[in-house]
Amino acid sequence: MTTLTQLPAWQQLQQQRDSYQEFSLRASFAADPERAQRMSIKAAALKLDFSKNLLTDDTLSALCQLAREAGLEQLRDGMFNGDIINNTEGRAVLHTALRNSQRTEINDGDNNVVPEVNATLAKMKQFVADVHGGVLTGHTGKAFTDVIAIGIGGSFLGPKVATEALRPYAKDGLKLHFVANVDGTALAEKLKRVNVETTLVLMSSKSFSTQETIANTVSARDHFIANGVPQSAIGDHFVAISSNVPAAVEFGMKAENVFPMWDWVGGRYSLWSAIGLPIALAVGFDHFEQLLRGAEAMDKHFCEAPLEQNMPAVMGLLSLWYSNFFGTQSQVLLSYDHYLRGLPAYVQQLDMESNGKSVDKDGNPFDYQTGPVIWGGEGTNGQHAYHQLIHQGTAIIPADFIMPLQSHNPIGKHHNMLAANCFAQAQALMQGKTFAEAKAELAGKNLDEASLDRLASHKVMPGNRPSNTLLMDKLTPFTLGALVALYEHRTFVQGALWGINSFDQWGVELGKVLGDAVLAEIEAETQPNKLDASTNALVASLRQGSI
């Protein structure tokens, strides 16, 4: 089998890479007034300007050629059609079926998933209407005022980040709270703020066996009972989203209040399923449907646009270009929108849990670098903190700037100032500042030549630092759906080209098993002696409650 690095386009890219010693983004823009327009893509109400990348038209062609030689389009179609692409778990990968409104048949093996997806959406819609309309209430008949959503990983971040992002669409009268961490403080702080009589708990766990989620749900149930909710009425206050219905019923939930999850939806790809119920409760089912429609529009674009004009493909290919040909090890996401402040953490989970792998689908070790570290935060805050390293550090860190053009809160000049900062940061990374420019700025400061040179060298900005700018008219449920689906597909593109199974996560398992063994030692009668010397000592300190 030909590996990625043996493909002709890879060899071609390697040759092209040498010419980038001379490449200047500043010069490319000066020489080519069409560059920004040509290197832009509009799709699903988003616009990607990728012109500030270390990229020529020839390199873009070679990258797309690499994608074709690696069979990206066939792999993509296989995912959409229910092929068992999660080969280590023997599962199809059909999160795109959750937001499909066109096809009547999408098969997971012999099973058409479309009817069950539609039935679950209908059930969610009814549930949301009943909670909002006061038809479903707490055990004393009072309408719900608060929802505590308990879950972790993919059963937490998507709903939390989307609910936060869609705050302008929030329904009055229902507050959403999220609890993930097993640190009792996380739960206790939420429980302090709610009245159990009017609180609904949504427990999201595909497996119904995740330690943190079970512990939080059990402790929440204890709190409800201790605060006057009869054991027999727990089913009025606790609802589950899980593929393990018997476990949820045994816990005390009503069978009709368990929303299904399926093997063919990975946790980090699940916000479109009933795992998104907290979002629908927060903003209404109509807005949740708009979120699905935005994602569906991005799916259509991903399936139909030629690779050169295909937003997820171009972003995935650029990521590969930097990782494998420039040795970059991280990427930064910069949300210039307060409502989107959670997006970097969301994409971090999505990308790093999907592509943080060292062997290919067949178990062969890679001879090239794979998943980068994803990090980031909210603009403009980062400009007064970590942007220093992006501008002047020794490593190249490709950046994604994300910016809605209209604000939900147009106060004074704030939005123009926000936009100016966003655009100027991308510009500064691209053009940099030469030694001569830095020195010229210091002219007239009464410095001798040696001091001038020394100071100027600190002010030099290398420039040629790549970035994408992603724009949308406004942050809406539709544009959010498109944005999240864009990052899902970018992750897919990278994983597919690298030969990764992006849909398993075996690396998280050992820690869970060892965590159980350590917990057993913490709670044992005897002094800890079953672990390594360091861990035994840590356990002993914990038991003493003192260092």
Ligand code: F6P
């Ligand atoms: O530990 C990783 C993981 O399995 C994620 O992939 C998943 O989203 C999360 O834990 C929660 O799992 P569950 O929904 O089964 O509780």
